[in-house]
Amino acid sequence: MRAAVMRDGRIVVDEVPEPAPGPGELLVRTLACGICGSDLHMLTHGRRWAERSGEAGAPIVWFDAARDVVMGHEFAAEVLETGAGVEGFGAGDRVVALPMIPRGEAIEVVGYSNEYPGGYGERMVVNSLLTLPVPNGLSTRVAALTEPLSVARHAVNKAGLRRGEGAVVLGCGPIGLATIAVLRADGHEDIVAADFSPMRRALAEQLGATVVVDPAQDPAIAAWRRRAAPATPLVIFECVGVPGVIGGALQAAPPNARLVVIGVCMESDHIDPLFALLKEISVQFVFGYQPEEFADTLRALAEGELRVEAMITGTATIDGVAEAFAALGSPDEHAKIVVEH
């Protein structure tokens, strides 16, 4: 089949082996697949992530960066064929799936695997137990946003925000925007968001941020502190993932703030622990989501609780994936680009 392939740190279009469904698996035709910031990082830092992941003891069967990888883990698809023992699905069903294939005690990640091609290819194999039908009426391209919205849903769940607590969202890329949308859907109305890009700031406002600032002019935490009643508890969502952001947040945070780190910083970082100590800051690192959070996110999208279509600022075909990656490097052109097949 045709696919946009990660090869030697570049994206090239080529023919790759056809995936075949094993027992409990589904062969699906990719309909839409969002391009994730992690995919961009992976081109440059893939080897480092694989090493770190191994050292961290994360139960992931990691890909060999020297071999082809078809990325893409934010997808909606149509069932073509069911593997042995699959129940409840048939050809033609429109589905979304968690991009995870259990392999003994570890998992293989669809889209970050040498064995399981992701959504930048024409066809994929997914695990039927981690697959959900797309409810009628939900557009395919919005269904493809279930995965990144689930990341935000999980982060907000882990943050344990109570009504009346404040939220600051650092970075309005797709994950920052998704976090704003989830916070708003949960009824939180005190959300200060920050991004250097005017386009992303406009999107943040559209998705429900109360106040949106350009951190070059007005740092987000300072802006929140000017607005908030004294001693209002604050949760800061770090959705940037570059060195220095965690340390800056620790420095600017008010006493007892909780920092939730969603941004995936793949490089070494520096912090000044004294700031965090003196203010008794807590830091919760989050990653991924639970299957029930994925299912709840799909439901919330289908029922219109989460309205996030504005996040999609462009589409591409398999042949346009490399160009889309390049365009996403400049944050003022795009938020989320969806590859449509």
Next chain:
Amino acid sequence: MRAAVMRDGRIVVDEVPEPAPGPGELLVRTLACGICGSDLHMLTHGRRWAERSGEAGAPIVWFDAARDVVMGHEFAAEVLETGAGVEGFGAGDRVVALPMIPRGEAIEVVGYSNEYPGGYGERMVVNSLLTLPVPNGLSTRVAALTEPLSVARHAVNKAGLRRGEGAVVLGCGPIGLATIAVLRADGHEDIVAADFSPMRRALAEQLGATVVVDPAQDPAIAAWRRRAAPATPLVIFECVGVPGVIGGALQAAPPNARLVVIGVCMESDHIDPLFALLKEISVQFVFGYQPEEFADTLRALAEGELRVEAMITGTATIDGVAEAFAALGSPDEHAKIVVEH
């Protein structure tokens, strides 16, 4: 009065101005005062802490390192004189006190102040509302341990350990030893402690650690993981406070571990956020304690729930403070030295 004074980054014995109690304050005669690791740090990093504390917006009236400071904030004392409006205390009462003097919306720290000399001087002024009588039968030198034990009490309270969860204590200086004692008093029986010093390892065992390791031979978290049933939740107490320890703990921690940082690292530090992300680690920085935690600690010491006298490995006089600081620089000679007057 005579005092061991911090002057130009050294400890010298000299005459300093006699403190005088204001309204609500007590003039006390110092009986015993423990030497805290932070006092040692302060000689080298005092200026940096003052700057950071100001930037962090901590509500502390910070000392000017260019002027004299009489350190010492872990004290027991005897009341000499009561300021205007003080009730419930009289001359001759044996007391301990939180080393804090409210000053408008900020606090002055007794022992880290240019105005309020600490327990390395003959006399001090303390706030009567933050002062507690030492119960009969509790020795003065153990009463002086109320302050460092309160730091550990607060850290363990913030950690929210449940029965059956594991604990790893990194570093068996006084705060690590205090943490072990508090955990044990709370009924936790799965405590792995680590220190490079054989003497401190022996003390850790005496104070209640289940397993004690030399991290040069057997890293503590690895030792705990070998012992623990899979998926047992782990809380790691960082009681070292030098660069690299937080990052090392994030790397070695099992998934979902909670790291409680008590060690005061006054320098910049580096971490690898990816380790923490992939395992969804949480980090709680802690500092100080609440007045009720201080009171509860004094009660626990007086009732024999906390047995920590073994921590005291030496005593000194005002004239011996500089030498005691030097001795504490070598972790194999001492844990806690108490200055007795």
